[in-house]
Amino acid sequence: MVEVLKSTFEDYLPLIERSIKSADFVAIDTEFTGLEKSAKERTNLFDTTEERYQKLKSSMSEFTITQIGLSAYKKSDKNSYTATSFNFFLYPPIFGPLDTRFLVQASSFQFLCKYDFDFNKFVYEGIPYLNKPQILTVEKYLHSKAMFQGKNRSNDVDEDTLQALCSRVAEWLVKTEEDQSAILEVADEEIPELRHVKSFILRTELKQRFKNIWINVLDNEQRVVQISKLNETDKKGDNITTDTKEDRERLLENLKGFTRVIKMLKGGVPIVGHNMLLDLLLMYDKFHKPLPDTCEEFKKNIQKMFPCVYDTKHMCNTNRHLFRDSGLLENSSLGMLYKNLSSPAGQQFVIDAPSVVHASDGYKDSNRPHEAGYDAYMSGFVFLRLAHILTFLHVKSTEVRPCRFSRYMSELKPYRNKINVIRGSINHLCLDGPDPQSNRPDLLFVQSKHPSFQLHALQLVRWFSQHGTVDIQITDPRRALVATSNYYCSNDILKAFRSHDKITVTKYNKWKHSPVFRRYIWAGAILSGGACLLALLSSRKKN
């Protein structure tokens, strides 16, 4: 694993580019500052695709990426792949008019604490990035005379430094003959990128203030410049624009930062992630454009950006029933999938599964879950292992052979561009075609039998979540809707409450029941329950 920071980004860029350009596929993962902007954006089983998109859009456009992981997998040997993993810290760009405000969900930062996230690296050493409107803003700003005037400048350069420098130049000009020169140190920053920005700003400022000087950068590091006092003839020439174009372009490249890596990924290399809907939304919003108004537009545009995407959580969920006995895919969390698929059982489930070698140390002997680079590596591993297993699942073991990556690709077509959706009315999005029909059971309709018995969401959660994952929406004191995650759960509930003394539970019939709701706004808080209580109950049943 290579950790990439603001101070080392430019140095690693060639390695990053080589790794991506030669990769068979690139696995990605992001860590970010929050999940839900407010309770209103909490997702639930009632969500249609469009509702879900709007909720996620509303949240993700306000949160920001703290870390992004790339793991470039390349077949290196007959039956072995090399994973070159990078872990990037990112921080929103600050330059001129760009000064991002981002939201933090307190519990999301706390979650990162559990995995030893370094918030100092995030803020001090986060690499910048720009989406298209931001690039335009910077370009416009760099070309306008507004540059570095007024309050905006204070983000980029210390006013005191600027004043001191200008005073020195002013004094020098007074006591100096025309055509004389002097050497000036304009930047003392330790971090090359900052030094470059600062030097550029200070030089531009000097040129704008003093019409009778000529500035020449003396060293590659942009620390030192030579200033010369012009004579009357030279003054008329427009020296202000002489050498700033190259400067501007270099500055813009610096500010684009991680966006340059995203450009490398746009070549069509397969992109792999685990439960990657949020990753895609964030990458679109931060590195491409603000998220579009509709889910359809998003699907269309993200496909142009990344035409070939695989979500390992979807691949796992779709095939879980095939592995019931082995339990290999029982738990579809990334950590458990990686653990199970990299175990001897996972290794031997189908013979000749390709092995994975780390290109560098760092992840060789250590588990770093929820570090973006490590999660990207695990996603890639899970993808490769699943690819092998699914390719040869129905092939006689005597006929299994190490194969080319392209064989996997053709076998995995059914999973291409299908992105997992958690706890929604459909279980995946299809980026390159119509979304699937909902495979959730019908909603359940709950009614209190007696006017004196009022429904409470929490009570219903207690009752129903014993049978599985449910979301409850109280619509009025005597009526409620229940969304369940699968038919087992739905049928269990119907059966269990068939002759309950307080409530009736029936399948929701929109012709019969919806008039009841028309009078009410569907705004009741949705209460969720499930997995945990269920797990306990099953453990008690066993005893």
Added chain:
Amino acid sequence: MVEVLKSTFEDYLPLIERSIKSADFVAIDTEFTGLEKSAKERTNLFDTTEERYQKLKSSMSEFTITQIGLSAYKKSDKNSYTATSFNFFLYPPIFGPLDTRFLVQASSFQFLCKYDFDFNKFVYEGIPYLNKPQILTVEKYLHSKAMFQGKNRSNDVDEDTLQALCSRVAEWLVKTEEDQSAILEVADEEIPELRHVKSFILRTELKQRFKNIWINVLDNEQRVVQISKLNETDKKGDNITTDTKEDRERLLENLKGFTRVIKMLKGGVPIVGHNMLLDLLLMYDKFHKPLPDTCEEFKKNIQKMFPCVYDTKHMCNTNRHLFRDSGLLENSSLGMLYKNLSSPAGQQFVIDAPSVVHASDGYKDSNRPHEAGYDAYMSGFVFLRLAHILTFLHVKSTEVRPCRFSRYMSELKPYRNKINVIRGSINHLCLDGPDPQSNRPDLLFVQSKHPSFQLHALQLVRWFSQHGTVDIQITDPRRALVATSNYYCSNDILKAFRSHDKITVTKYNKWKHSPVFRRYIWAGAILSGGACLLALLSSRKKN
């Protein structure tokens, strides 16, 4: 200086309380996550008091405090004060339904970087706090059956830990006779406060799930409990509520965290800050209640909270003219004031100025500007020195004597409860009475002389800011308004542009000019300029 973290907060509380209760005054300072929510909230010279309040309210309610400093000053000797300084890291509370979303302005975090702010301490070790509505929410939650159910719980305790614990208990119950007991470790956290919360949640959860157990905490550290299997008779007793009241109260106290320190400050001890309007707004919003709708309400309520407040920036700005020769108050930034007033010249300006001794090491030999504890200390120092100087300014030096703190207090009455306002239409807020009349000059009205010459804010800033600090509002292509910070600037501009070929500049006359604007919405972006360019120009003039 004492650094106070989540893990050490309870230990330091007695010292903090002693220091505050015995102090003559307490200086405060806060560091926070941002200044302006968006460009709309940018403050300018056009702002009325109410407009300013609304802008600051809108921003400060979304940002959060990262660090708060207290410096308790106590007269310890004939002419010497002891400063006991505390530097607290704060982080928004996360518990049950409380999960704050806070905004970060990217440049504000970058600003903190310049002063070596430790973001890891902020997130990992920030002390929680609760305002009144949050206390109610927690109390309600602790008393409701909703506790620790559904998604909220996952913020406080790891679901896997919970599952494992419950499974162990379930297994144990099956194989155990009634009236038997077992020892159970319920919390392994290193940090006492987290351990306490976790232990509490796990015990509550166990009680809710298993009706036939009795739980008894065995150690002070709340790590270990004894569970007993109840017999049929005992089961009918309501064991769930037996020992949780004390638990709940202790938990609530833990969550209140820094709010308990604020309560100590409410006793009426004079509170000192430098340019403290934002500090007061933040402290009100985070520790008391969400900011009220109007500035008048805020003033009334903050007075109830802190009846005696001094702002050293206001004290300095009001008296600067008296110190023109010495230059002591020339620069009213906290760092420069401290530097000047602690210099030999500041020390000797009025004899017998009391000295300040640090109660502990930490700040003795080091400058830590923009660390809240250090800024609080500096504010206190500046306050004390100004108090002495202003008290004896017009007293013959032969009659100057070391004096009681109460003498300072009576001399400083004119500054009591007056809070500095930067770059607004008035220069301070008066918390305990009507605000002062605006002392800003009238607005200037700019008109282009020829239809072909359109006004551009940037051009006007360039022209006018040579004369001082200005804010420009273009109202239509040929007209603009200019707010200036003082009469010198305003008069200079009027003089300089008296016979300009492109524009006329006159004092704004609301009878004559406002009809012109009625047709336009005053929504043009306001462009600011000033100090920096001015400084350069004056340095050139000198030459």
